[in-house]
Amino acid sequence: MHSHAGGRSAHTMHVTHLSLADFRSYARVEVPLDPGVTAFVGANGQGKTNLVEAVGYLATLASHRVSSDAPLVRMGADRAVIRAAVTQGERSQLVELELNPGRANRARINRSSQVRPRDVLGIVRTVLFAPEDLSLVKGDPGERRRFLDELVTARSPRMAAVRSDYERVLKQRNTLLKSAAMARRHGGRGMDLSTLDVWDQHLARAGAEVTAQRLDLIAALQPLADKAYEALAPGGGPVALEYRSSAGPMDQAHGREALFEQLTAALAEVRKQEIERGVTLGRSPS
Numbered sequence: 001m002h003s004h005a006g007g008r009s010a011h012t013m014h015v016t017h018l019s020l021a022d023f024r025s026y027a028r029v030e031v032p033l034d035p036g037v038t039a040f041v042g043a044n045g046q047g048k049t050n051l052v053e054a055v056g057y058l059a060t061l062a063s064h065r066v067s068s069d070a071p072l073v074r075m076g077a078d079r080a081v082i083r084a085a086v087t088q089g090e091r092s093q094l095v096e097l098e099l100n101p102g103r104a105n106r107a108r109i110n111r112s113s114q115v116r117p118r119d120v121l122g123i124v125r126t127v128l129f130a131p132e133d134l135s136l137v138k139g140d141p142g143e144r145r146r147f148l149d150e151l152v153t154a155r156s157p158r159m160a161a162v163r164s165d166y167e168r169v170l171k172q173r174n175t176l177l178k179s180a181a182m183a184r185r186h187g188g189r190g191m192d193l194s195t196l197d198v199w200d201q202h203l204a205r206a207g208a209e210v211t212a213q214r215l216d217l218i219a220a221l222q223p224l225a226d227k228a229y230e231a232l233a234p235g236g237g238p239v240a241l242e243y244r245s246s247a248g249p250m251d252q253a254h255g256r257e258a259l260f261e262q263l264t265a266a267l268a269e270v271r272k273q274e275i276e277r278g279v280t281l282g283r284s285p286s
């Protein structure tokens with residue numbers, strides 16, 4: 001779960017203690033963790049992955065195995081708690097998340113009053129390698145977007161706010177399109193397009209930010225992917241990573257403004273179909 005044998009710098013994050021309550025198979029468990037490599041050894045289904053999943057949840061606010069929180073709560077319980085003591089250099093923090101499926105999750109840092117769950121992002125940082133990673137290659141584009149966005153947020157936690165803005169705008173825009181499509185079908189008046197224009201601007205603005213971050217990340221990953229592939233298949237490279245969006249080729253060299261223009265144009269192009277179908281069609285970058 002933390003493998004930084006040697007070269008421990010002041011910047012190395014270390015989870016010193018993990019406590020779980022009603023998380024997956026654990027009614028309660030306390031796991032002290034020494035620096036260096038920790039190996040969990042046990043029979044199948046004993047709950048090794050559950051421990052890793054809990055730490056991963058603190059880092060990403062999601063499980064790497066399931067898309068909702070309900071399966072994470074121990075059967076028969078109505079909430080789960082994940083708590084971790086984290087040190088980084090001289091600094092120690094206690095992070096706590098309470099998972100309440102169907103209701104808002106709660107978060108605390110250093111036992112103080114509540115913070116928003118996304119405020120804990122950036123305290124625990126993890127790299128997870130699991131069988132589920134295959135879906136990065138085999139799965140839907142949504143899996144790849146999720147991977148990029150989680151990594152982007154780990155690198156700059158403020159992106160969590162941009163992402164949730166984007167999701168909120170998308171949802172509200174879809175509600176507007178849906179009611180407009182319904183009204184049309186029932187012979188009502190057309191929708192007020194100026195309202196849609198406003199939402200398009202919001203969507204393209206947040207979308208440009210998300211896209212720019214993804215492009216930066218891909219550029220940063222490129223040499224690492226190349227190196228990793230060279231170690232795996234000497235002489236087999238180079239590996240090229242490219243971001244393909246349904247809104248056309250994207251180039252970070254042109255900056256946020258160009259991305260914004262591009263996304264705005266892509267929205268304009270599908271507007272007629274969107275109004276007919278009543279849903280946002282430009283899937284990028286969501």
Ligand SMILES: Nc1ncnc2c1ncn2[C@@H]1O[C@H](COP(=O)(O)OP(=O)(O)OP(=O)(O)O)[C@@H](O)[C@H]1O
Nearest residue numbers: 024025044045046047048049050071072073074075
């Ligand atoms: N919500 C839940 N409530 C109670 N038990 C659960 C819940 N979710 C999972 N489990 C139990 O947790 C166990 C699975 O744990 P986990 O996937 O961590 O296994 P593991 O020890 O990593 O084994 P493997 O080698 O298969 O990965 C199973 O016994 C399963 O029944």
